[in-house]
Amino acid sequence: MKYYAIIVAGGSGNRMQTETPKQFLLLKNLPVLMHTIKAFAQSDSQPKILLVLNKDQQGYWLRLCEEFNFRIPHQIIDGGTERFYSVKNAIETINEECFVAIHDAVRPLVSKELIDNCFKQAEQRGNVITAVQSSDSVRLLRDEKTSALIRSEIYLVQTPQTFSLNVLKEAYQQDFTSQFTDDASVVEAVGYEINIVEGERNNIKITYPIDLELAELLLKN
Numbered sequence: 113m114k115y116y117a118i119i120v121a122g123g124s125g126n127r128m129q130t131e132t133p134k135q136f137l138l139l140k141n142l143p144v145l146m147h148t149i150k151a152f153a154q155s156d157s158q159p160k161i162l163l164v165l166n167k168d169q170q171g172y173w174l175r176l177c178e179e180f181n182f183r184i185p186h187q188i189i190d191g192g193t194e195r196f197y198s199v200k201n202a203i204e205t206i207n208e209e210c211f212v213a214i215h216d217a218v219r220p221l222v223s224k225e226l227i228d229n230c231f232k233q234a235e236q237r238g239n240v241i242t243a244v245q246s247s248d249s250v251r252l253l254r255d256e257k258t259s260a261l262i263r264s265e266i267y268l269v270q271t272p273q274t275f276s277l278n279v280l281k282e283a284y285q286q287d288f289t290s291q292f293t294d295d296a297s298v299v300e301a302v303g304y305e306i307n308i309v310e311g312e313r314n315n316i317k318i319t320y321p322i323d324l325e326l327a328e329l330l331l332k333n
């Protein structure tokens with residue numbers, strides 16, 4: 113079976129509030145995005161890597177690759193205005209039967225073991241997304257009233273999210289809605305059940321400044 117990894121790095125990082133988009137910030141002296149690509153390149157699955165980048169940032173990325181002597185092969189795809197369109201652009205370039213892991217560039221601590229497990233489980237079950245059970249109590253706020261949810265039923269979703277290419281091609285024909293916050297929600301909307309595999313607690317998404325500080329602490333030397 114062939115494997116692909118779509119690494120989405122087409123965002124502008126508004127919540128991070130740094131001039132340089134967060135995917136290019138240094139984490140232990142290497143841009144965040146390079147850590148992420150390295151994890152996929154080191155996996156046994158050896159996926160073909162598609163990197164989605166905003167057109168305006170592609171030149172900057174190529175200069176970073178020179179500066180850091182970063183030689184892992186990857187194909188650059190133009191980003192879209194929403195994560196949905198960034199993923200869609202990448203899917204449209206793939207034309208062979210395969211399994212595709214979609215991963216946020218800003219989750220640089222993903223392990224190669226988790227990546228390999230996702231490809232293996234997706235082949236067995238059709239699709240698989242990574243998630244961890246909530247360790248906090250959770251409440252729903254609706255119509256100004258809060259109510260407790262059953263914590264053991266709540267999963268916090270991560271990436272990689274891995275699917276067969278055919279399923280992704282079908283799902284990404286849909287029109288975008290703001291409820292599509294990840295790939296699982298897009299695939300579910302065309303009728304597929306989504307399978308969960310245990311994620312990793314340190315597979316954090318760098319969203320706010322504190323997340324970068326946490327990643328520095330969590331990253332093994």
Ligand SMILES: Nc1ccn([C@@H]2O[C@H](COP(=O)(O)OP(=O)(O)OP(=O)(O)O)[C@@H](O)[C@H]2O)c(=O)n1
Nearest residue numbers: 120121122123124125126127193194195198217
């Ligand atoms: N149009 C977009 C928006 C997001 N992403 C990517 O999707 C991942 C998860 O998105 P998020 O953390 O929301 O990143 P940003 O959109 O950059 O952040 P913000 O929402 O704070 O602006 C990131 O790796 C981001 O680069 C993308 O490829 N294309």
Ligand SMILES: C[C@](O)(CO)[C@H](O)COP(=O)(O)O
Nearest residue numbers: 195216269270271293294317
């Ligand atoms: C895909 C994702 O990382 C799963 O948790 C998340 O939904 C991305 O959300 P964001 O608002 O685009 O950061």
